[in-house]
Amino acid sequence: MSxxxxxxxxxxxxxxxxxxxxxxxxxxRLFEEGIAxxxxxxxxxxxxxxxxxxxIEGAAGVLALEEES
Amino acid sequence: xxxAPGSSPEQAFGVGELTTLVKQxxxxxxxxxWVKGEVSGFKRHTNGHWYFSLKDxxxxxxxxxxxxxxxxxxxxxxxxxxVFARGQLTVYPAQGKLQFMVDALEAEGEGLWKKAFDxxxxxxxxxxxxxxxxxxRLPRFPRTVAVITSLDGxxxxxxxxxxxxxxxxxxxxxxxxxxxxxxxxxxxxxxxxRLARWGGADVAIIGRGGGSxxxxxxxxxxxxxxxIAACPIPIISAVGHEIDVTIADLVADLRAATPSVxxxxxxxxxxxxxxxxxxxxxxxxxxLEDRVVAERRAxxxxxxxxxxxxxxxxxxxxxxxxxxxxxxxxxxxxxTLSRGFxxxxxxxxxxxxxxxxxxxxxxxxxLVQDGRVHARTESIxxxxxxxxxRA
Numbered sequence: 001m002s003x004x005x006x007x008x009x010x011x012x013x014x015x016x017x018x019x020x021x022x023x024x025x026x027x028x029r030l031f032e033e034g035i036a037x038x039x040x041x042x043x044x045x046x047x048x049x050x051x052x053x054x055x056i057e058g059a060a061g062v063l064a065l066e067e068e069s
Numbered sequence: 070x071x072x073a074p075g076s077s078p079e080q081a082f083g084v085g086e087l088t089t090l091v092k093q094x095x096x097x098x099x100x101x102x103w104v105k106g107e108v109s110g111f112k113r114h115t116n117g118h119w120y121f122s123l124k125d126x127x128x129x130x131x132x133x134x135x136x137x138x139x140x141x142x143x144x145x146x147x148x149x150x151x152v153f154a155r156g157q158l159t160v161y162p163a164q165g166k167l168q169f170m171v172d173a174l175e176a177e178g179e180g181l182w183k184k185a186f187d188x189x190x191x192x193x194x195x196x197x198x199x200x201x202x203x204x205x206r207l208p209r210f211p212r213t214v215a216v217i218t219s220l221d222g223x224x225x226x227x228x229x230x231x232x233x234x235x236x237x238x239x240x241x242x243x244x245x246x247x248x249x250x251x252x253x254x255x256x257x258x259x260x261x262x263r264l265a266r267w268g269g270a271d272v273a274i275i276g277r278g279g280g281s282x283x284x285x286x287x288x289x290x291x292x293x294x295x296x297i298a299a300c301p302i303p304i305i306s307a308v309g310h311e312i313d314v315t316i317a318d319l320v321a322d323l324r325a326a327t328p329s330v331x332x333x334x335x336x337x338x339x340x341x342x343x344x345x346x347x348x349x350x351x352x353x354x355x356x357l358e359d360r361v362v363a364e365r366r367a368x369x370x371x372x373x374x375x376x377x378x379x380x381x382x383x384x385x386x387x388x389x390x391x392x393x394x395x396x397x398x399x400x401x402x403x404x405t406l407s408r409g410f411x412x413x414x415x416x417x418x419x420x421x422x423x424x425x426x427x428x429x430x431x432x433x434x435x436l437v438q439d440g441r442v443h444a445r446t447e448s449i450x451x452x453x454x455x456x457x458x459r460a
Contacts, residue, residue, distance in 0.1 A: 003212045004271060010349050017356035020363070027360050034353040041346055044212070045339070050239045052229065055215070055263055063267045068243060 003044050010037045088162035095167075099158040104130065104169065106154075108146045119145060123154060123169070132156070132169045141251065142174045143185035143286065151177045182282055182289075189291055189316055198298045199319040205303045207323060207334065210342055211271030213240040214335050215302070217260045220245040223278040224307065224328035231332035236339040242270060248277040253287030261296040273300070274331045275317065276307030288315035297321055307331035406438040413444075424449050 001009070013034040017027060052068040072080045075087075082090070106123030113119055117136025122129050132154060134142065146152050156171040175181065193199050214232065218224045220243060232239055244263055247256035257275070264273055275297065277285070287293060288308045297304050298320045306321035307328040318324035325331035406412070413421040414434045421433055427446045435442040 004208045004210050007210055014349055014352040014356065017353060024364055031353060031357045038346065038350050045238060045343060049237055052241045055242050055244045055267055057263055063263060
């Protein structure tokens with residue numbers, strides 16, 4: 001799941017939890033999922049420095065990423 | 070005696086020989102130069118060459134643009150258009166004709182560029198490729214941003230700097246492309262193709278820094294426009310400066326005034342993302358707390374209702390028990406005894422209910438309200454004061 005998707009899911013969960021007609025069990029399950037997603041997103045943000053890479057096309061059209069100095 | 074070439078019939082030139090000499094003299098005497106005039110009799114030959122004349126009030130000059138050179142000219146000129154043509158003056162020996170070989174053609178003002186731009190724009194408009202409704206929303210939180218530009222251009226450095234400043238964790242993937250000159254359109258299209266095949270970017274910036282109109286022209290190329298429109302990844306175009314609007318800008322999902330601005334559109338500020346996450350976490354916690362409070366309240370209400378119901382039920386049962394007890398009491402022989410009646414029983418405990426159960430001389434027990442009386446039958450009679458006398 002991309003960072004974007006993780007955040008979208010989080011927003012969806014927050015909206016669902018705001019509803020009163022959700023069964024408690026479902027609310028608890030969503031809350032747990034939300035906390036997990038939150039951790040995931042925070043971990044992704046805390047990742048090491050973003051890289052600068054170059055997309056190279058090799059023989060037979062094979063694409064590869066190469067670190068840029 | 071020395072006879073100069075052409076000085077006598079014996080020394081006559083061959084036609085081709087002479088026209089070739091004239092051609093050489095003309096080409097030697099005139100370096101490539103600019104000529105201005107009005108276009109007349111424009112004709113596009115099936116082999117791709119363009120033919121026309123440049124003229125003014127005093128003269129006329131036959132011109133040709135070879136097919137390979139037409140590619141550098143944004144659009145064919147209109148009849149009567151005032152143009153500047155750069156080329157080499159020569160002679161076309163086969164026809165003995167003066168000829169100006171044009172390799173660059175410009176109209177006064179925006180002329181040909183505007184014409185080419187408008188024509189392509191109208192075509193893409195008609196196909197709906199510039200429709201604002203086609204534009205995709207950019208991802209708000211991209212992790213990977215692709216950049217299609219010259220690897221050693223200023224645009225790339227500007228974008229890198231802005232991205233690093235806003236969000237050091239975002240990955241940048243550079244896809245090198247030639248962004249000026251004749252090779253540029255094909256190179257940009259190839260880069261877009263790599264971007265699509267790779268598929269790892271959330272958003273892409275395509276562009277270059279400022280330059281002349283000719284330098285930026287590849288971003289007005291039809292194949293580039295179509296490749297941008299067809300790209301599965303949202304594209305931000307950033308070509309030149311604020312004032313430069315290209316066809317690429319019109320088909321891209323977002324037009325940024327400069328590469329730096331494109332980077333600002335592409336990448337959020339890290340602190341803002343963190344704040345957003347914090348708020349989301351807060352919303353989750355609040356929602357759950359609200360939910361727990363509500364559940365507890367609901368539970369308490371239920372408990373109260375249950376207690377009330379249970380109490381009422383016990384009361385109802387107690388009332389019924391009392392009612393039944395009253396009725397039982399009414400039926401009980403004990404109550405009867407208390408009213409002064411007695412029950413006769415024999416030694417085996419059988420109730421003696423009539424005269425025939427008694428025998429003279431036999432003993433029996435009389436149960437009274439507060440005990441037992443042992444008695445003996447003296448005599449048996451069929452009359453009794455409480456019974457109506459037998460007829």
